[in-house]
Amino acid sequence: MAFAMDNFDLARASFKRALDAEPENLEFLEGYGSFLAETGAQAEAATVLRRAVQLQPEEGFEKYMYLGQLVDDSAEAEQHVRKGIAILRSYMQQQAAEPQPAEGTDEAEEAADARDHLQATLCSCLVSLAEVLLTKGQHGAEGVAPVAAECEQLLGEARELSAASPEPLQALASLRQQQGKDEEALALLRQSLALWFKPSVDSDDEEAEEEEGEEGGKAAGKKPAAAAAAAAKAEGSGSEEEEEGEEEMELEDDSDVEELPSYEFRFETAKLLLELDESVDTASQVLEQLLEENDTDPNVWLLLALCCQGGGDLEGALECAEEGMKLCKLLQLPSDNEMVTGFESMQSELQAMMEGEKKAAKAAGKADGKKR
Template sequence: MGVPKKKAGGKKKPARAPQQLTAEEYFENAEMAFAMENYDQSRNNFKRALDMEPENTEYLEGYGSFLAEVGPHTEALAVLQKAAQLQPDEGFEKFMYLGQLLEGQQAEQAVRKGITILKRYVQEQAAEPAAAAAGSAEDQEDDAQQAASLKDHLNSLLASALCALAELLMNQAQEAGEGKLEGVQAECEALLGEARAMSPTSPEPLQALASFRQHQGRDDEALTLLRESLALWFKPSPVSDSEGEEEEDEEAAAAAAAADAAEAGPAAAGGGAAAGKASGGGEDAGDSSGSEEEDMDVSDSDDESDEGDLMPSYEFRFETAKLLLELDDTVEVACQVLEQLLDENDSDPNVWLLLAMCCQGGGDLEAALSAVEEGIVLCKKLRLPSDHEIICSFESMQTELTSMLDAAAKEKEEAKAAE
C-alpha cells in the first residue's frame, strides 16, 4: 500500500511544545504528593523546582524536610545545611530537623537555634494585635480570632521544641555515662516547665516529663505523669462483639446457676419467679443498653473530627506505648495504643515488634506469636536484609514463643493423661 500521500496544498501544523510548569507549581505539586504519600512523584517535583531555582530557601527547606522523613538522610543533611547557610535567622523547622540528623554538640546548637527563632516569632505575634487595632468592630474581632489561633499554634510549636531540647539533653547525658544526668537536670526541669506553661493542654510536655522522671529513677511519678498525658488524648478501644457475647454468656450461666440453687431450696416457686423477673429485667436492660450504644455512636461521630485534631503524631503515640510497657504493671493500654496505630498504618515493623512484646508480657503467647509472624511477613515485603536488627529480633522471639507454646501444650497433655 505504501505511505499515503499528503493532499496538495495542505499546511503542516507546528509541533506543540509541552506545557512548562513554573518552579512554584512544581513545588506545590511536590508538597501535595508528599501529603498523599506519593514519595517518588514528590521527590521528582521537588528536584524540578530546585533545578529551576537552586537557591530558593523555601524549596530547599521543603525538600530537606521531605528527605528527613523518607531519606536518604545524608542528602537531607546537605540540603538543610545549605538552606541554613542561605537563611540563618528564619525558618525554625530546618534547624529542628538538623537537630535530629546531627549528633552531639552540633545537634544541640541546631535545636537551640530553632527555639531562638520560634521565640522571636512568638514575641512578634504578641505585638501585632496592638499595632493592628484600627478598623471596624467586625474586622477587629476577626483579627483577634486569627491572632489567638496563631498564638496557640506558635505556643504549641514552641512547647514541642522545648521538649525536643530537653529529651536531647537527657539522651546525651545518658550516653555520656552514669552521673551525667545531674549536670542537665536543672535545665531539663526548666525547659519542661516552660513547655507546660506555653501549651497546658498538650500531652507532649507531660510525656516528656514522664520520660525525664524515668531517667531519674522516679518511676511512680513517671507513670502518674504519663497517665495524665494519656488522659488528654487516649480513648480506649470499644469492647468487641465477641467480648460482649462472652460477658452475656457468663451472665446467662450465672442466672441459670441461681435458678438451680433456688429450685433446690424450700422457696422454689419464689426463687423461680425472682429468676424470671431477673431474666425479664435483663432483657429490658439489654434493650436500654442498645439505645445507649446508638446514642454513643451518634456522639462519637459528632466528635470524630475534633478528636482527629487533638490526636498526637504516630511517632508520639509509639513512644507512649514504649513508656507504658516499661512503667506500667499491665499491658492493656499499651496494647490498645499499638493496635490503634496498626489500624492507621500497619507497615511499620517496630510497631508489630512492640505489640508482640506487650502480648508476651501479658501472657497471651498466641497473640504475641501472631504479631511476630505479621512482622516477619512485613519485613520480607519491605525487602529488609536478612541480617537486619529487627528481623533478628522477630526470629529470636518466634523461636522463644514457639518453644513456650510447645511446652505449654505438652504440659496440658500430660495433665490430661494423668486424670
C-alpha cells in the same frame, strides 16, 4: 500539592526541577528538605537543610528543628535545636510588639489563634530540646543529673505554654524513669495519656461479649492484640460497599484524627507503658490504634508481640511476630538486621513456651486420670 496528595515520586521530581532552575531558592530548599525528612531520606534531607542554613542562618526556625532530629551527633543536634528555639522566640517577640487589633474583631480572633499556634509550636520545640539533652546524657540517675535541672525548666515552660499538650508530661515521665523514679514516671505518663487517649471497651464488657458468643468460634475467644493481628491480615477482603462505608466514616472522623498526637509520639507512649506499667492493656490499645492507621511498620508489630507475651497471650504474640517477619521480608531487610534477628528469637522462644504449656497440660491430664 503532590506531597499533600501522597504522590511522593511526583513531589520529589517537582522539587528537583524547581531547584535545578533556582538552586539557591530558600523556599524550595526548605520545602524539599522537610519533604525528604518526612519521607525518610534523612541523609539527603540533612544535606539540603544545611545548605538552607548557609544561605539564611538567622531566619526560619523549622530547618533547625528538622536538623536537630536528623543529625547523629548529639552536640550538633543540640546546637541546631537551640538555634531554632532562639529564632522562634525572636519571631514571637516581634509579633507581640506589633500593634494589636481591637478586641472582638475578626482580626483579634485571628491574632489570638496565631499566638496560640506559636505557643504550641514553642512548646513542642522546648520538648525536643529536653529530649535531645536526655539522649545526650548517660542512662540512669547519675547520667542525666547534669541536664536534669535544665530539662525540668524546659518542660515546665512547655507546660505553661500549652497545657493541653501531652508532650511535656510524657517527656517528664521519661526523665523520671531515667532518674529511677518509676512510680512518678507512670503517674506522669497517665496524666499525658488522659489528654488524648480514649480507652476502648473495658475488659469486663469484652469478656461478657465473648461469653455471649457475639464474635463466634475462635475469634470470640481471642484477646484484643491477637484480634488486631487477625484484622490486619483480613484487611482489604471486604466488599466495595464496606470500603465505601469506611471512607465515609474516615471523612466524618477526620477531626478526631487531627487531635491525636503524632504516630511517632504514640509509639513512644506504648514503649514507655511497656517499661513502666504492669498491665499491658493500655499499651496494646495504643499499638492497635497505630496498626489501624499503618500496619506496615514492623516496630509496632514487635511491641505488640511483647504486649501479648506480657499478657500471657502466647498465640497472639506468635501471630504478631509472624506478621512482623513478613514485613521484614517485604522490606528486604538483611538476615543480620536487628529487627529480623529479634523476630526470629522471639518466634523460637514463643514456640518453645507453647510447647512447654502443651506438655504441662498433658502431664496434668495424666495425673488427674491416675487420681480417678
